[in-house]
Amino acid sequence: MKIRRCIYGAVLYVGILLLFACENDLRKVEQISAKKMLVPVDKSTGVEIIYSDSSIVKAKLITPELLNFKTEKPYIEMNKGVTVIFYDPYQQESSRVKADYAIRRERENIVELKRNVVVTNIKGETFKSEELIWDETKKRFYSNRLVSITSNQNILYGTSFWANEDFSYYEIVQSTGDLRLTGEQGF
Template sequence: MRYVFHVFLLLSALCLGYGCSDGDHQEVAVALYDGKIPMMVTHDVTMLISDSGIIKYRAITPTWVRFGDDTQIDSVTKGAYQYFPDGIEFEQIDTVFEATETIVADTAYNWESRQMWHLIRNVSVTSRKGEKFQTNDLYWDMKKHTVYSDSFIHIERADNIIEGYGFTSTDDFTKYEIKQTNGIFPLRENAAATSSATTTAKGEESDEQ
């Protein structure tokens, strides 16, 4: 399966310094993003992301930067990617376009050919079960429908809070695992403090509707 991006420009601005003018003033400076010269910069964008012709996600971002195929990613790798320096918000949507899950991050990268996202800083997820996940670093593999992180993870559930390091989950956040649990803290009133931490914490979606 391959996700397809449908882009809606609510208020777009393509201004890399070429041909932009204000009266007699000719703009000649080229804006750098991520330390590189971008192929395109667009502002105030709403994207609909589909899988097999079905709209799965709505993404909203104030700044969308695209880099071409010849962009030097590191010392040995070149390739096209997308950069979202001013944050991005995803909404998983149902057939009537109601949001069932939200994902927010301060910064994001997307490698469209690999269907891979990297979300950075203040990553916050609210699942369809109402559980909340918070971390500062999260990878999202749309091809495999999984998310993972090696960073600290904070999870708020109906009856407790789980914290730890190292996290893997399905991308609907219904089945997840923390590799190293630091603590489980009850939320119920007058509950006794948890005295021990397990090495693995798993969340399973209930079969009850």
């Protein structure tokens, strides 16, 4: 009987402690959540940005909406799609990159292109992947996701690849595919 009273007393004591320990001031909770949600962001629509070096146009970026987040690690997000056109020194289009989504991490000089990424180059080759990373410092693209490359009647597949900015040179890892060689290309 004494043990039962001790157990009931202990349970009652713990219950009272928990009841008073779990009290929240709703105003404080709202203030904290409002502070976390306030991120300075600039929104631009119908954006066209020209990248140039020494007055020579290198690339043009086109996006319907650009969100510029001004955080500790600033980044730009293009969640309604993006097209980047690269130009050769003669101002002719050398390659074109399209994606449904892109994010540029400003401090790292990295652009991540995601979902339905399609690249075309001057040779008429088409590169497709679900993700493509553009390293602006190294001036190259790479992907660690599956990629397909179509040219003429040939289709190559790979588990990853890298390419220079105009996609005139690329390397594929673990490539497979259907190649049709003409007499000039044969062994």
